[in-house]
Amino acid sequence: MFYQKSGKVSKAAARADMDEKTARKYIESRTLPSETKVGRQWRTHSDIFADVWPEIESFLVQPGRLQAKTIFEWLQRTYPGKYQPGALRTLQRRLKQWRATSGPAKDVMFPQKHHAGRLCASDFTRMSKLNVTIGGRSFAHMLFHFVLTYSNWETATICFSESFESLSEGLQNALWELGGVPHAHRTDQLSSAVHQELGGRQSFTDRYKGLMAHYGLAPEKIRAGQAHENGDSEKSHDLLKNAVDQELMLRGSRDFACREDYDQFLRMIIARRNSSRRERIAEDVDGLAPLPARRMESATTVRVRVRTSAAIRVMKNDYSVPSRLIGEIVEVRLGAESLSVSYAGTVIESHIPRLHGEGGHRINYRHVIESLVRKPGAFAEYQWQDDLFPTSRFRMAYDLLQTSHGSHAVKEYLLILELAAMENEMAVDEALRVLLDAARPFDSYVVAALVRANTCPQKPRDVCVDAVDLSSYDALFEYAA
Numbered sequence: 001m002f003y004q005k006s007g008k009v010s011k012a013a014a015r016a017d018m019d020e021k022t023a024r025k026y027i028e029s030r031t032l033p034s035e036t037k038v039g040r041q042w043r044t045h046s047d048i049f050a051d052v053w054p055e056i057e058s059f060l061v062q063p064g065r066l067q068a069k070t071i072f073e074w075l076q077r078t079y080p081g082k083y084q085p086g087a088l089r090t091l092q093r094r095l096k097q098w099r100a101t102s103g104p105a106k107d108v109m110f111p112q113k114h115h116a117g118r119l120c121a122s123d124f125t126r127m128s129k130l131n132v133t134i135g136g137r138s139f140a141h142m143l144f145h146f147v148l149t150y151s152n153w154e155t156a157t158i159c160f161s162e163s164f165e166s167l168s169e170g171l172q173n174a175l176w177e178l179g180g181v182p183h184a185h186r187t188d189q190l191s192s193a194v195h196q197e198l199g200g201r202q203s204f205t206d207r208y209k210g211l212m213a214h215y216g217l218a219p220e221k222i223r224a225g226q227a228h229e230n231g232d233s234e235k236s237h238d239l240l241k242n243a244v245d246q247e248l249m250l251r252g253s254r255d256f257a258c259r260e261d262y263d264q265f266l267r268m269i270i271a272r273r274n275s276s277r278r279e280r281i282a283e284d285v286d287g288l289a290p291l292p293a294r295r296m297e298s299a300t301t302v303r304v305r306v307r308t309s310a311a312i313r314v315m316k317n318d319y320s321v322p323s324r325l326i327g328e329i330v331e332v333r334l335g336a337e338s339l340s341v342s343y344a345g346t347v348i349e350s351h352i353p354r355l356h357g358e359g360g361h362r363i364n365y366r367h368v369i370e371s372l373v374r375k376p377g378a379f380a381e382y383q384w385q386d387d388l389f390p391t392s393r394f395r396m397a398y399d400l401l402q403t404s405h406g407s408h409a410v411k412e413y414l415l416i417l418e419l420a421a422m423e424n425e426m427a428v429d430e431a432l433r434v435l436l437d438a439a440r441p442f443d444s445y446v447v448a449a450l451v452r453a454n455t456c457p458q459k460p461r462d463v464c465v466d467a468v469d470l471s472s473y474d475a476l477f478e479y480a481a
Contacts, residue, residue, distance in 0.1 A: 117287020144170025180288025415444035
């Protein structure tokens, strides 16, 4: 260009910051510099794998995908001293080239069209790697993550297992926050939504179909092992967890005073992410169907018999109940995070934290202490003995009693535990603290005297709530109609 303006090669070369001879060569050839380059089509080193390539290729055509390192180690064993470690990188390049030119075809991902208001996807994702703590204690939790595939509007509910109750609560929270119902809901092979039939067939569970029918959602599931079919949800997991991790680093602390603070923190992040999707969210909302008149009950109700151990087994976990219910059938209302026990229409125990997984136990010492005091010999090998130490001080007191009282230690400890059940657990714990700090021997009489000598807070009062007259609600519904 400079040469066409000035007609002088020297000036054009100087303006282009190029040697005059090089400039003259390009001008005379009438080609751009990039057009004069010729790709190398020859090898600069001999192929050290040429002799054994047919053997290597026989491995590559077999089902599966052998790694280059595995094949290289086989070559070193088969031909000792011929292949040095530095040749591994050469083999990796050769295998990569072979797979790209002669290897088997790869799975093709077909981008799908998304329609406003049609499809929502959800899944559970674990948050343990973020190391969030509540009050200094590790908070091992999950999120039920819900996404609209058209606008990528998302929301999440904290949960602790992939149970149907968590699925139901999370999905309903999302729909009521959204204010409408999409046409279909897609999930993966969750055991809470899909069960295996004879012959390897899969179908939706009755409870999940009932939930879908209540909201008018068409259930969809992906194929087993094909997580990419729920890609919108899977990718959103990573993006959301990365956003939470980044905000935690900016915050400078991963500890929260309470669960509510952490939940608000998550809500703030999700709201910020949704704010950039407003236009497509509006299109999604226009395509939603209306919500039903009310939510569906998320809790599951089961009837179980109380065993002779004063415990009930629910979802393969054990919970204690008052021993007077032994042999009776009780009704258990199982929620996502807690359960309650009723007998003859009366709530016996409520807000019992739910155990997740299998083989767990939650034994309230107040339910069994009366029998244990009468039969102290059962304590030593009691399979749920760990649950009979309400705090670490009770455990320390038991260990100290074993040292000072020998064979009578169990009886003395059970009397102390009975005192906690009858009087006040906090007051007994405080008395044990004083005695342990004093580092002197004690027994149940000393603990009782110390508890009764101090002013103890009153026990929580049972609150009785009268039954609600539902006829007034019927009148409201009639008026609204």
